Amino acid sequence: MxxxxxxxxxxxxxxxxxxxxxxxxxxxxxxxxxxxxxxxxxxxxxxxxxxxxxxxxxxxxxxxxxxxxxxxxxxxxxxxxxxxxxxxxxxxxxxxxxxxxxxxxxxxxxxxxxxxxxxxxxxxxxxxxxxxxxxxxxxxxxxxxxxxxxxxxxxxxxxxTIDPGLQARVFQARERWERIRVEHGxxxxxxxxxxxxxxxxxxxxxxxxxxxxxxxxxxxxLPSDYRTYLQGIAEWFVCEGAPGLSSEDLTAWLQCFFDEEYNVFDQETFxxxxxxxxxxxxxPGRYTSHEAEAQVAVLNESERRLLSLEEVRS
Ligand SMILES: C[S@@+](CC[C@H](N)C(=O)[O-])C[C@H]1O[C@@H](n2cnc3c(N)ncnc32)[C@H](O)[C@@H]1O
CATH class of the missing domain: 3.40.50.150 (Vaccinia Virus protein VP39)
Structure with a gap:
């Protein structure tokens, strides 16, 4: 891991x-x-x-x-x-x-x-x-x-089949980390x-x-592919140093998915x-406000020209 x-x-x-x-x-x-x-x-x-x-x-x-x-x-x-x-x-x-x-x-x-x-x-x-x-x-x-x-x-x-408190702490730590991880490169x-x-x-x-x-x-x-998929997800939740998660929670979380003798996948209630x-x-395919403004400017210009043509003719 x-x-x-x-x-x-x-x-x-x-x-x-x-x-x-x-x-x-x-x-x-x-x-x-x-x-x-x-x-x-x-x-x-x-x-x-x-x-x-x-x-x-x-x-x-x-x-x-x-x-x-x-x-x-x-x-x-x-x-x-x-x-x-x-x-x-x-x-x-x-x-x-x-x-x-x-x-x-x-x-x-x-x-x-x-x-x-x-x-x-x-x-x-x-x-x-x-x-x-x-x-x-x-x-x-x-x-x-x-x-x-x-x-x-x-x-x-x-x-x-995983302690809801542990899940909540892992998920919250990851969610918080996702909000700031860009600042860490x-x-x-x-x-x-x-x-x-x-x-x-x-x-x-x-x-x-x-x-x-x-x-x-x-x-x-669980089919073996799905087991590997969920193990990957579990690992991903706590990758990049698992910021904001205690080391006890980190160990307990990974044990749920990787312990050889007692993991969640082998429980019949999983x-x-x-x-x-x-x-x-x-x-909608309508103009954006910028395009609409440009279009109005074109229309205004042609209107102005028409009006001045009318003036010339009258
Ligand atoms: C999780 S994968 C999903 C691939 C595929 N759609 C699927 O569901 O199997 C995300 C893909 O989006 C690509 N990607 C991420 N940001 C992108 C962007 N701004 N423009 C084009 N591709 C992007 C990644 O390179 C990657 O191949």
Whole structure:
């Protein structure tokens, strides 16, 4: 266990972003993720951007939803993730529909006003200015296009067989740490973002906001992948030195997940749950206030010219 180092990081320094970790996470929640994409009811033939696509795990689900006439552009800042995504799709049925590009969410390699839907899963937790980024993404959407953001919210995480007091102290310590870790040189993270997304989209100017929640529950006996996933999460909660947590709580917490003789996974009463959020909003495609002012100035100018023409003629 490396409780002092960011766990499962990618080359951009983001924890829980290593390709193998993302693949395992995807396998663990495959059923819920398939349901999430079905529920989106994406239109056949749509142009969809998978913003922060990572190793391309959602792409086959999106491709199935939009059919053979649809197109997907996967965008990410991680070269490693994009190389893996390209390899994953090579030779598959959906390969002709997919392209992967290296770009940040804030600068998509596409013209403004052209995209039917932007889908972004498990990325908003790394955005220091989510409202600003969502607003920027809106410009790439065709009027009436949709931004769909899926993310976790660790405020909903519960292990029913772990002392609630210990859980509360661990979670509170992590939440406090996430608010200040940027000041200590770590990248921004908000693992409590899910329940905030609807508000962020509203503030960014989206309309017809819809929030869907997905309760994920797993009981004893846990598949081995899921055990590894939860061990990683447990470790991540107390990584970077577990600031704000006592050494007794740190030891007790890690024992719950790693003790060879007595850990939570081997208890027949084991029950874990968390709720994930899928929030979508429609981009109205109206002018921003800045663009509106510029447009009014143009209209005023043409009005002034018309009036002066009338004066000349009269
Ligand atoms: C947790 S992974 C999720 C990957 C994938 N969407 C999934 O759910 O499997 C987050 C991904 O977002 C990418 N990412 C983070 N911030 C980004 C940004 N500003 N622009 C583009 N990609 C970003 C990371 O490189 C990483 O691949």
């Amino acid at each position: 490396a409780a002092n180092n960011p766990v499962f990081g990618n080359e951009c320094g983001l924890p829980l972003n290593a390709v193998a970790w993302l693949e395992m996470h995807h396998r663990c929640k495959a059923a819920e993720r398939e349901q999430m994409v079905r529920d989106l009811q994406l239109k056949a033939g749509s142009l969809v951007v998978d913003a922060g696509c990572g190793p391309g795990l959602w792409v086959p689900l999106l491709a199935q939803a939009i059919g053979p006439q649809g197109r997907i552009i996967g965008v990410d800042i991680s070269v490693e993730a994009l190389v893996t995504a390209r390899r994953r799709s090579a030779g598959t049925w959906y390969a002709p529909q997919v392209e992967y590009k290296l770009a940040p969410l804030e600068q998509l390699p596409l013209a403004h006003g052209t995209v039917d839907a932007i889908f972004s899963a498990n990325v908003s937790q790394y955005l220091p200015e989510p409202v600003k980024t969502f607003k920027t993404l809106g410009q790439y959407l065709a009027p009436g296009g949709r931004l769909i953001v899926k993310d976790i919210d660790f405020g909903t995480l519960r292990f029913h 770590y990248p921004f993270e908000d693992s409590w973002v899910g329940s905030k997304l609807a508000g962020y989209l509203r503030e960014a100017g989206y309309e017809e906001i819809e929030e869907k929640t997905y309760l994920i529950q797993r009981r004893y006996p 029950l874990y749950e968390e709720t994930e959020y899928v929030v979508s909003g429609v981009w």
